[in-house]
Amino acid sequence: MASTLELLEEHRMFGGWQQRWRHQSAVLNCPMTFSIFLPRPQGDTPPPAVWFLAGLTCTDENFSTKAGAQRVAAELGLVLIMPDTSPRGEAVANDEAYDLGQGAGFYLNATQAPWSAHYRMFDYLSQELPALIAGNFNISDRQSIMGHSMGGHGALMLALRLGNRFASASAFAPIVNPCEVPWGQKAFSAYLGEDRAAWRDYDSCALMREVQSRLPMLIDQGDSDQFLADQLQPERLDVVAKEVGFPLTLRVQPGYDHSYYFIATFVEDHLRFHAQHLLV
Numbered sequence: 001m002a003s004t005l006e007l008l009e010e011h012r013m014f015g016g017w018q019q020r021w022r023h024q025s026a027v028l029n030c031p032m033t034f035s036i037f038l039p040r041p042q043g044d045t046p047p048p049a050v051w052f053l054a055g056l057t058c059t060d061e062n063f064s065t066k067a068g069a070q071r072v073a074a075e076l077g078l079v080l081i082m083p084d085t086s087p088r089g090e091a092v093a094n095d096e097a098y099d100l101g102q103g104a105g106f107y108l109n110a111t112q113a114p115w116s117a118h119y120r121m122f123d124y125l126s127q128e129l130p131a132l133i134a135g136n137f138n139i140s141d142r143q144s145i146m147g148h149s150m151g152g153h154g155a156l157m158l159a160l161r162l163g164n165r166f167a168s169a170s171a172f173a174p175i176v177n178p179c180e181v182p183w184g185q186k187a188f189s190a191y192l193g194e195d196r197a198a199w200r201d202y203d204s205c206a207l208m209r210e211v212q213s214r215l216p217m218l219i220d221q222g223d224s225d226q227f228l229a230d231q232l233q234p235e236r237l238d239v240v241a242k243e244v245g246f247p248l249t250l251r252v253q254p255g256y257d258h259s260y261y262f263i264a265t266f267v268e269d270h271l272r273f274h275a276q277h278l279l280v
């Protein structure tokens, strides 16, 4: 079924446009929203795009309203694409906890009931939404991806799994080894079941050892992040990167926590990092 787009909001911003759209997702079997920033057109060349995947409890609006990314995106001529973090709606399975169910899709394809009826964020983000955006917006297929926390996991995992799809990947305080930390173990048990072999397909530390493709990767991590020791441990991915010769830069930022204040501080660096690899 062809998906039609409904414009929910539009705001002029830094010479471009911040928009929010709704569409019926065939993959997720529910209506979905996404936000997009379109910079002022610069000549006839379609602009490259950077995807941002958000973390637990977020929608497509956290990054667009809190990160302050649009000024630099406008300057660099980058489109920003901001999807939601899970399927949504009364008919969609949910959980009272903030780290499971709606707002906590973990960017995977669930195989276990009741989640498997709607939770197919990997297919949605690797196939359906890119095709929808390519069909409706004048955007280059040169694209990069970044994310925060659960969305950092999503960005790194998608970049590792999709080969040459992205020119570069970056993350703020990502979950890099979900198989080994409480957030990931809880979500993967529920969505994928107890066979841990299936979990490895969504674990950046496992994937980085297996994939052939190499793309530049940047991670920023605050050392005052309340989730650093229990849930994040980005040094685990740094160890793997050094073992396999993967071009990862991990920066530890003194005094920064897990919040969007941290993201807002370093988002300019991330966009310039992506622009360096997109605008060649």
Ligand SMILES: N[C@@H](CCC(=O)N[C@@H](CSC=O)C(=O)NCC(=O)O)C(=O)O
Residues within 6 Å of the ligand: 054, 055, 056, 057, 058, 062, 066, 098, 148, 149, 150, 151, 258, 259, 260
């Ligand atoms: N409510 C929870 C913590 C939820 C939280 O901190 N969410 C982060 C992402 S955490 C990893 O994916 C977030 O981005 N929140 C939205 C925001 O705008 O800050 C708790 O109480 O611990």
